Amino acid sequence: MGKKLYINTTINGEAVEFLCEPRQSLLEIFRDHLGMTGTKEGCNDGNCGACNVIIDGVLMNSCLIFAVEAQDRKIVTIEGLASPQGLHPLQQKFLEHASLQCGICTPGFLVAAKALLDQNPDPTEHEVRHWLAGNLCRCTGYDKIVRAVLDAANVAPNTETSLQSSN
Amino acid sequence: MAATSNSENGNGNGKYKVIGTRPIRHDGLDKVTGRAVYGIDQNLPGMLYGQTLRSPHPHARIRSIDTTKAEALEGVRAVVTADDFSPAGDDEVISLVEGVFRLTHMRSNILAKDKVLYQGHSVAAVAATNIHIAEEALRLIEVDYEILPYVEDVHEAMREDAPLLHDDLTTEDFGEDTGTKSNIASHTQFKIGDLEKGFGESDVIIEHEFKTASVHQGYIESHNATAEWKTDGQLTVWTSTQGAFGVQKQTAGILGIPVSKVKVVPMEIGGGFGGKIPVYLAPQAALLSKKSGRPVKIIMTRADVFKSTGPTPATYVKVKIGADKTGKFLAAEANFAFAAGAFPGSPVWAGAMCVFSCYSFPNALVDGYDVVLNKPRSAAYRAPGATPVILATETIVDEIAEKLGVDPIEIRLLNAAQEGVRRVDGVVYPVIGCRETLEQAKAHEHYRTPLNGPNQGRGIATGFWVNAGLKSSATAHVNEDGTVNLVEGSTDIGGSRASIAMQFAEVLGLPAEAINPSVGDTSSVGYTELTGGSRVTFATGWAAYEAAQEVKRKMMAKAAMYWEAPEEEVRFEDGIFLHATDADKKLSFKELAGHLKDLGGAVVGSGTVDPDYGSGGSFTTCMADVEVDPDTGKVTILRFTMIQDAGTAIHPSYVEGQMQGGSVQGIGWALNEEYFYSEGRMQNASFLDYRIPTCFDVPMVDTVIVEVPHPGHPFGVRGVGEASIAPPPAAIAIAIYNAVGVRLRELPMRPDRVLAACLEKLAASH
Numbered sequence: 001m002g003k004k005l006y007i008n009t010t011i012n013g014e015a016v017e018f019l020c021e022p023r024q025s026l027l028e029i030f031r032d033h034l035g036m037t038g039t040k041e042g043c044n045d046g047n048c049g050a051c052n053v054i055i056d057g058v059l060m061n062s063c064l065i066f067a068v069e070a071q072d073r074k075i076v077t078i079e080g081l082a083s084p085q086g087l088h089p090l091q092q093k094f095l096e097h098a099s100l101q102c103g104i105c106t107p108g109f110l111v112a113a114k115a116l117l118d119q120n121p122d123p124t125e126h127e128v129r130h131w132l133a134g135n136l137c138r139c140t141g142y143d144k145i146v147r148a149v150l151d152a153a154n155v156a157p158n159t160e161t162s163l164q165s166s167n
Numbered sequence: 168m169a170a171t172s173n174s175e176n177g178n179g180n181g182k183y184k185v186i187g188t189r190p191i192r193h194d195g196l197d198k199v200t201g202r203a204v205y206g207i208d209q210n211l212p213g214m215l216y217g218q219t220l221r222s223p224h225p226h227a228r229i230r231s232i233d234t235t236k237a238e239a240l241e242g243v244r245a246v247v248t249a250d251d252f253s254p255a256g257d258d259e260v261i262s263l264v265e266g267v268f269r270l271t272h273m274r275s276n277i278l279a280k281d282k283v284l285y286q287g288h289s290v291a292a293v294a295a296t297n298i299h300i301a302e303e304a305l306r307l308i309e310v311d312y313e314i315l316p317y318v319e320d321v322h323e324a325m326r327e328d329a330p331l332l333h334d335d336l337t338t339e340d341f342g343e344d345t346g347t348k349s350n351i352a353s354h355t356q357f358k359i360g361d362l363e364k365g366f367g368e369s370d371v372i373i374e375h376e377f378k379t380a381s382v383h384q385g386y387i388e389s390h391n392a393t394a395e396w397k398t399d400g401q402l403t404v405w406t407s408t409q410g411a412f413g414v415q416k417q418t419a420g421i422l423g424i425p426v427s428k429v430k431v432v433p434m435e436i437g438g439g440f441g442g443k444i445p446v447y448l449a450p451q452a453a454l455l456s457k458k459s460g461r462p463v464k465i466i467m468t469r470a471d472v473f474k475s476t477g478p479t480p481a482t483y484v485k486v487k488i489g490a491d492k493t494g495k496f497l498a499a500e501a502n503f504a505f506a507a508g509a510f511p512g513s514p515v516w517a518g519a520m521c522v523f524s525c526y527s528f529p530n531a532l533v534d535g536y537d538v539v540l541n542k543p544r545s546a547a548y549r550a551p552g553a554t555p556v557i558l559a560t561e562t563i564v565d566e567i568a569e570k571l572g573v574d575p576i577e578i579r580l581l582n583a584a585q586e587g588v589r590r591v592d593g594v595v596y597p598v599i600g601c602r603e604t605l606e607q608a609k610a611h612e613h614y615r616t617p618l619n620g621p622n623q624g625r626g627i628a629t630g631f632w633v634n635a636g637l638k639s640s641a642t643a644h645v646n647e648d649g650t651v652n653l654v655e656g657s658t659d660i661g662g663s664r665a666s667i668a669m670q671f672a673e674v675l676g677l678p679a680e681a682i683n684p685s686v687g688d689t690s691s692v693g694y695t696e697l698t699g700g701s702r703v704t705f706a707t708g709w710a711a712y713e714a715a716q717e718v719k720r721k722m723m724a725k726a727a728m729y730w731e732a733p734e735e736e737v738r739f740e741d742g743i744f745l746h747a748t749d750a751d752k753k754l755s756f757k758e759l760a761g762h763l764k765d766l767g768g769a770v771v772g773s774g775t776v777d778p779d780y781g782s783g784g785s786f787t788t789c790m791a792d793v794e795v796d797p798d799t800g801k802v803t804i805l806r807f808t809m810i811q812d813a814g815t816a817i818h819p820s821y822v823e824g825q826m827q828g829g830s831v832q833g834i835g836w837a838l839n840e841e842y843f844y845s846e847g848r849m850q851n852a853s854f855l856d857y858r859i860p861t862c863f864d865v866p867m868v869d870t871v872i873v874e875v876p877h878p879g880h881p882f883g884v885r886g887v888g889e890a891s892i893a894p895p896p897a898a899i900a901i902a903i904y905n906a907v908g909v910r911l912r913e914l915p916m917r918p919d920r921v922l923a924a925c926l927e928k929l930a931a932s933h
Contacts, residue, residue: 023299032297037208038201040437042387043469047854050387078201091199095191098820101661101828103198104205104388104437133863136854138385138438139661140824141831142862 009070011036012080020067027051027062029070030077038078038107042136049135052108052115053077059115061134078107081114089155090114090148097148101139109135113149122153169874170607171819185672186882189820190679192665198435206391206407206434207466214393215244215294217455217465218301219448220308221475222283222290225541225847226317226330229281229290229310236307237293242300245458246308247451248291249280253423261420268445270420272510276544277421277450283312284332284509285543286848287474289447294455294463317541317847321483321506324350324540332509332539352511355535357519357591365498365530369489373566374500376485379555379896379914381478381506381842382835384548385859388437389472394452395462402429402453407436409443409658410697415689417446422453432688433658440832441547442477444697473852478842479554480505480513480545486522486559490567494578499528499591503556504536508544513537514552517633520592521893522556524631525601525786526564526582531591541847547699549829550632550889554836554896555914561628561897562912565904575627575901576609584631584786594782600812600875600885604788605629607871613790613808622795623805624906630787630893634886635700636780639707640693643671643714645770649757651677651718654687656695657707661828661888662821663698669817670708670882674715675756676742693775701785701886704817705877706778712881713774721770726759728766781879785890787811789830791898795906800922802838802903807895808869814877814885826891827868833895835860841915 004019011034020029027044030036042050044063051062054076081088090113093099100106109132116123116131123131128149129142137145181187197203234246258271274280279288291308295301316330323329329350338345339353366372392406402424408414411433419426436443448465455463467476484503490496501522507513515535523531568578583602589595608614608627618625641655655667668682686692695707719739726744727734736747744759746752754762763770792806809826816822839858843850851857876883896914904910909924 021299028298031208032210035210036201037204037210040205040388041207041466042389042437043854045469045853045855047469048387082200087196087199094199095195098189098192098662098818098824100195100198101821101824102386102388102436102438103194103203104386104435106198107201110199129862133861136385136387136859136861138387138440138832138859139828141827141829141868142860142865143827143868144820144824146862146867 005068007068007071009072010074012077022066022068024067025063026065026067026070029067030062036077036079040104040107042104049112050105050108052111052135054111054115059112076111078111081110088114089152093148093152097144097151099140099144099148105135105137109137109145117153125150171816171872172870183673184676185669185679186815186817187819189818190665192662193668193684194659194664203435205388205437206405207388209393209405209434209464211393211395211462214462214464215296215459216298216301217292217294217452217463218298218305219289219451219465219471220291220305221471222279222286222288224283224312224314225286225319226315227283227312228315229279229283230313231311232291233309234291237304240300240304240307242296243293243304244296244461245294245455246291247278247454247458249278251454251458252278259420261416268512273417274421276510277447285541287471287543288509289451289475292451292455294459319541319844319847321481321504321538321540324538325504325536332541336511336539350539352507352537352539353515355515355519357533359589359591360530362498362500362530362532366489368491369497370492371567371570372487372489373563374485374487375559375563375912376483377555377559377912379482379558381481381542382548382840383473383478383857384440384442386438386440386442389469390447390467390476391465392448392452393462393464394449394456396453396456400428403432404429404449404453405432405434406449407434407443409436409439409660409699411658411689412694413444413697414446414449418449418453421450430688430690433686436658436660439660439698440549441551441699444699445546447476469854470852473857474849475543477546478543479548480507482506482555484555484559486563488563488567492571494568494571494573494581496526496528496582498530499523500531501533501556504538505552506542507537507539508542509539510544511537511539513545514547518552518556520590520633521553521631522560523591525584525629527584527588528591533591549832549892553630553632553893554833557628557630557893558897558900558914561894562900562910565901576605579629580605597781597783598875598878599783599786600873601629601786603873603875604786604810604812607810607873608788608790611808611871613806613869618792620794622797622906623792624902624904625790625792626898626901626905627788627790628894628897628901630890631784632701632890632893633784634705634780635702636706636778637696637700637702638777639695639710640775641667641707641710641714642692642771642773643718645718645760645763647760647763649760650681650683653682653684653711654692655684655707655711656687656692657703658698659686660698661824662818663703663707666704666817666821667708667711671711671715674712675719677756701888705780705880705884705886706776708817708884709778709881710774710776713776714772717772717774718770721772722756722759725763725766725770726754729759729762778879783877783885785812785885785887787890787894789894789898791895791902793899793902793906795903795921797907797925800918800920800925802899802916802921804834804865806866808871809891810871810873811887811891812873812875812885813887814880815874815883816872817884819872822872822887823870825887826870829889829891830868830895831860831865833892834865834899836914837896837899838915838917
């Protein structure tokens with residue numbers, strides 16, 4: 001067991017400090033130490049995309065990042081997509097298109113799709129499918145996910161739809 | 168009969184107010200914001216982290232296990248082996264809907280006693296203050312193995328001189344114990360008519376052998392369990408499971424304690440597809456908790472999920488079909504063997520029911536064998552047993568059509584199963600929608616659209632799954648603002664909170680949004696069987712319907728009390744309580760709910776059902792267009808359409824979702840997915856090497872929902888969860904044949920196999 005290290009980073013716009021061992025992944029820190037379980041663990045070896053986060057604008061698998069690498073970074077997780085004013089258009093479109101069944105891959109897909117739309121606001125279906133090929137979904141067959149992303153791309157950037165929920 | 172294409176995207180079916188609409192699912196917000204708490208997300212104060220030591224050998228005797236070094240490692244709080252089980256465990260047989268299992272087998276699958284039977288078989292488990300210490304501790308456990316010969320092929324396992332896995336396993340033939348020690352656990356046979364006569368009268372007879380590899384359910388959330396076993400003997404388990412009551416039954420049975428001592432809290436579940444019916448970790452976590460006095464959480468590693476859980480049996484299937492000159496089927500014979508893995512219980516019975524399910528065969532014989540060998544115990548996977556046998560039957564049906572020059576849809580329509588047809592296992596079909604799915608295929612624009620390139624082909628296939636009824640419960644509480652809390656017992660694996668709440672809402676004339684559905688734990692809802700067998704919307708929806716009926720009756724009595732009128736003078740129409748003679752007396756559900764506090768208090772309704780599903784089931788027909796790369800053998804799916812009889816589609820978006828998900832799982836099974844074994848060990852235990860389809864591998868999946876209402880359900884629901892996985896591999900095999908002229912009869916139809924078949928054909932033509 002190594003000595004714990006002090007890390008100072010920014011998560012969803014807020015300054016966050018934590019102590020970690022050198023061998024701990026960023027995903028482990030989110031889930032087991034910061035209480036941020038929205039980022040999911042699917043495989044822990046970088047093959048499913050369920051733990052996707054955006055670090056300094058780049059889409060990453062947080063299971064493949066050591067927690068110590070978070071020093072002085074800006075990280076966006078699923079918990080940072082919605083604002084108090086409402087859901088991100090991607091979240092709203094996932095609900096409207098019934099793009100989730102069990103929902104375990106959904107946070108990863110949403111974060112990955114946000115990273116896509118941030119750099120390519122009007123992607124083709126081919127571009128969406130190519131970009132999201134690192135995210136596995138076993139429930140939906142992807143049809144309704146791809147439709148939701150294409151539909152969300154048509155919502156004007158930076159306008160957030162009203163929070164809509166049935167409960 | 169109605170049919171809805173997903174391109175129409177209609178809202179409402181005209182017959183009902185809520186049923187057939189597409190409201191946003193009740194649990195959707197939590198699932199798109201990361202708030203929903205899955206089994207892997209459970210955290211408790213003082214919780215320890217567990218890990219499992221697994222066998223590296225496919226077959227070995229355990230001479231000894233030394234855990235002293237692991238126990239001495241700082242941070243380790245408990246180590247358990249099979250010796251920690253209560254010695255008084257009995258050997259009753261447990262039914263888990265999609266399979267029947269002996270408790271001794273389940274117990275030795277949780278922690279091996281005396282022998283390990285496959286690579287990945289659990290040997291010991293450790294709980295430590297963090298996951299890394301637990302992993303280190305596993306490496307300090309010393310197991311002395313005596314290596315035994317193993318068997319990994321189903322036909323080798325059936326031989327008399329094969330290494331035997333179990334000393335106490337004898338073959339069951341026609342339900343009778345033969346007393347013969349063997350790896351053949353059972354032989355199932357179904358028979359109707361006169362087979363010899365049927366083949367004797369046939370003008371064309373085609374027979375072939377088919378093989379399929381083991382595939383995994385591939386849910387994205389690994390198996391997990393968190394257990395807290397307190398000193399008063401009360402055990403609580405938090406887990407993602409397809410059935411909380413099934414986990415309760417298995418965990419109590421394996422640990423040898425009463426079910427009343429086990430409370431199971433079903434967390435949100437990240438996929439299952441049949442693979443989260445059996446327990447793997449809950450008893451380990453429970454034993455570790457008992458020993459350490461702390462709550463213990465175990466999340467299975469992804470590699471262990473592949474090596475130790477799930478997969479479908481690898482199968483060998485031989486089918487022979489005879490038809491007359493017009494294409495009318497006269498006789499059929501099937502013989503198959505399923506590799507159950509280390510313990511018996513593969514879905515041979517289901518394969519036998521499904522193999523000839525889509526057509527009328529006056530004369531038929533089916534023999535199926537359940538065989539154990541040194542691989543992980545197989546588990547149910549979406550329409551378990553159906554996909555391999557449908558591949559065989561549908562491919563041969565296509566060959567007969569080709570030989571006779573009959574259109575592939577016409578030959579299916581000529582023979583399609585329908586009301587009154589007797590299936591080989593003896594049941595007689597009631598009203599079913601097999602023919603209707605074929606008619607929709609024939610009418611579909613996909614069927615008429617020409618292909619537009621070389622090496623392209625189209626394939627059509629029909630499939631079936633039996634579906635189930637079984638026990639479900641729901642309880643409703645009316646709130647004073649006119650909303651209703653609905654607690655039901657079925658894990659929501661794909662939107663069933665919505666489909667259950669919508670049936671409840673329909674009865675009371677309320678909007679879906681007025682219902683607040685939640686999934687109860689084993690202490691807060693009546694007994695409910697698992698989320699499986701395509702049964703939740705059918706049976707738990709029915710329980711909600713009954714609960715709504717009770718709420719309606721009680722609310723009518725409250726209206727009578729409010730108006731000081733006799734109860735028989737109150738009517739309920741379109742969500743409004745009316746007085747029979749005084750037109751001024753009207754109360755909406757919401758208004759009456761607001762008065763409940765002055766009318767004797769809460770209104771609670773409950774529903775408990777155990778419906779006989781009947782023998783109808785759900786039928787699917789699909790069309791696949793493929794293009795084969797002649798240089799590499801790679802198959803690309805160009806277009807895919809799935810047509811299914813839903814009975815009644817409660818929430819069409821989630822019905823389509825089931826159809827699309829099943830289609831793509833079927834595509835993966837057809838083209839990519841496979842357990843690679845070498846020397847008894849799985850070689851591809853990761854999502855990188857065990858490749859499920861990504862969104863880049865598949866096109867949009869068109870759907871057509873056919874609605875031939877189930878005559879035995881209040882709203883005509885049939886259940887749609889499974890039948891969509893059955894026909895895609897057959898449709899793709901047929902499409903490949905139509906593209907490049909080679910018949911593939913082994914799954915997966917990976918590039919090297921397609922290429923080899925193409926080269927063989929080329930060589931033969933020179």
